[in-house]
Each structure stands twice: as structure tokens, then as C-alpha cells.
Amino acid sequence: xxxxxxxxxxxxxxxxxxxxxxxxxxxxxxxxxxxxxxxxxxxxxxxxxxxxxxxxxxxxxxxxxxxxxxxxxxxxxxxxxxxxxxxxxxxxxxxxxxxxxxxxxxxxxx
Numbered sequence: 001x002x003x004x005x006x007x008x009x010x011x012x013x014x015x016x017x018x019x020x021x022x023x024x025x026x027x028x029x030x031x032x033x034x035x036x037x038x039x040x041x042x043x044x045x046x047x048x049x050x051x052x053x054x055x056x057x058x059x060x061x062x063x064x065x066x067x068x069x070x071x072x073x074x075x076x077x078x079x080x081x082x083x084x085x086x087x088x089x090x091x092x093x094x095x096x097x098x099x100x101x102x103x104x105x106x107x108x109x110x
Contacts, residue, residue: 062075
């Protein structure tokens with residue numbers, strides 16, 4: 001049975017709403033990285049990252065390739081990168097700092 005649009009949207013945006021997953025997506029936007037590189041740059045333990053990455057991979061928001069024993073993660077270039085570009089464009093065109101105050105300011109202070 002096919003999911004309804006509402007549940008599809010909720011599942012998709014729940015990944016972007018997760019602080020950890022949003023941080024991972026932001027880091028991977030700069031280029032592909034291994035779990036170890038992500039862990040080091042984000043100062044988060046690898047097991048916590050691996051769990052979040054598995055969830056992102058399950059929904060095909062991130063892709064993984066094997067290089068020897070390493071797994072290298074990158075963003076889905078066909079769908080997620082264009083969506084992120086649209087979000088950035090929307091924010092620049094239509095959002096003031098006040099729009100993001102409840103999320104942006106509280107996250108930066110942590």
C-alpha cells in the first residue's frame with residue numbers, strides 16, 4: 001500500500017528536522033566523508049552517527065560507497081541537493097532573521 005502524501009512529507013521532513021541529521025547533511029554538503037571524518041569534525045561518537053546515517057541512507061537522502069574498509073557518505077545529488085538549494089534560495093529571498101530566530105539562534109548558542 002502506498003503512503004499518503006501527508007505521511008510521506010512527515011517522514012521526509014522529520015529527517016531534516018532532526019538536529020543531528022541536519023548537521024550531518026550540512027557537513028556532507030561540503031563533500032563526501034567517512035564516519036570517522038564526520039565524527040571528528042562534529043565531535044560526536046561514531047555509533048551515534050552511524051545510527052543517524054543508517055536512517056538517512058534508508059530513505060536515500062545519503063549515499064554510501066565502500067573504499068577498502070571505509071564507508072564514504074555523500075548526499076543524494078539527484079534529489080536532496082536540489083531541495084537544499086531551493087531551501088537556501090527561499091531563505092535568502094523570503095525569510096528575515098526573525099523567521100529563523102527560534103531555531104537558528106538557539107542552535108548557534110549550544
